[in-house]
Amino acid sequence: MEVVIVPTPDDAARVVAGVMVRVLVTMPSPVLGLATGSSPVGAYNVLIDEHRAGRVSFAHASAVLLDEYVGLPADHHETYRTFIRRALTDEVDLPADRLFGPDVWADDLIAACLRYEHLLAELGGVDLQLLGIGTDGHIGFNEPSSSLGSRTRIKTLTEATRQDNARFFPSLDAVPRHVVTQGLATILDARHLILVAAGHGKAAPIARAVEGPLTSMCPASALQLHPHVTVVVDDAAAADLQLGDYYRSVFAAKPDWQPL
Numbered sequence: 001m002e003v004v005i006v007p008t009p010d011d012a013a014r015v016v017a018g019v020m021v022r023v024l025v026t027m028p029s030p031v032l033g034l035a036t037g038s039s040p041v042g043a044y045n046v047l048i049d050e051h052r053a054g055r056v057s058f059a060h061a062s063a064v065l066l067d068e069y070v071g072l073p074a075d076h077h078e079t080y081r082t083f084i085r086r087a088l089t090d091e092v093d094l095p096a097d098r099l100f101g102p103d104v105w106a107d108d109l110i111a112a113c114l115r116y117e118h119l120l121a122e123l124g125g126v127d128l129q130l131l132g133i134g135t136d137g138h139i140g141f142n143e144p145s146s147s148l149g150s151r152t153r154i155k156t157l158t159e160a161t162r163q164d165n166a167r168f169f170p171s172l173d174a175v176p177r178h179v180v181t182q183g184l185a186t187i188l189d190a191r192h193l194i195l196v197a198a199g200h201g202k203a204a205p206i207a208r209a210v211e212g213p214l215t216s217m218c219p220a221s222a223l224q225l226h227p228h229v230t231v232v233v234d235d236a237a238a239a240d241l242q243l244g245d246y247y248r249s250v251f252a253a254k255p256d257w258q259p260l
């Protein structure tokens with residue numbers, strides 16, 4: 001796991017966007033895995049600026065979502081599809097029919113989960129998956145105790161996650177209880193994973209994910225199993241890392257020929 005510690009959230013956003021731009025400009029038809037939550041928004045803003053400056057195009061890309069709430073109307077402001085359109089894809093030249101997410105509006109949700117797995121396979125897998133992390137260590141919506149081998153499925157949110165996400169809804173009661181999320185094994189199928197986190201509230205889950213034991217109690221610790229993971233954190237989110245000085249020295253001495 002490569003841990004990149006930078007001073008501010010804006011610096012983290014630039015590092016993450018830089019990796020995404022490289023994928024977009026070097027691959028003929030990249031598949032990007034997009035994440036919701038506030039953590040990736042800075043990187044999305046950099047990407048929108050790069051697109052407007054004519055330096056990057058999404059015209060030949062596909063984008064896939066990690067997860068989606070169950071029970072919201074399709075046109076609800078806080079569905080993850082609507083969120084990602086607002087935060088990124090409507091602002092760039094990604095073709096509208098190249099944004100994919102789990103079909104949580106299907107009558108048969110279990111079949112819809114399986115279809116999403118098939119779709120990811122048909123796309124040839126995800127080239128670069130962006131991730132945030134929940135305060136309880138979740139990635140996507142894989143809450144603590146999620147099977148390390150899990151695939152796309154229905155999950156029930158913990159009260160802690162519902163409370164974290166209540167800021168986007170008029171009340172706690174309005175936050176859905178159920179979601180469909182890519183499983184941990186689904187996420188680990190992506191060829192490169194990049195996790196971004198900022199602020200003191202993420203220091204504990206980042207330390208557990210990067211340096212804690214591999215355990216379903218911290219789903220993000222499953223990233224330790226993957227051969228190509230980049231964790232990009234600001235100083236505040238890096239505060240609990242035991243080897244913070246080591247990660248800083250590794251990054252400072254990174255050879256030019258070895259991109260993130």
Ligand code: GLP
Nearest residue numbers: 036037038039132133134140141
């Ligand atoms: C939600 C999303 C996660 C995201 C998490 C953290 O639960 N399903 O993908 O990582 O929020 O959100 P934030 O970045 O706003 O802290």
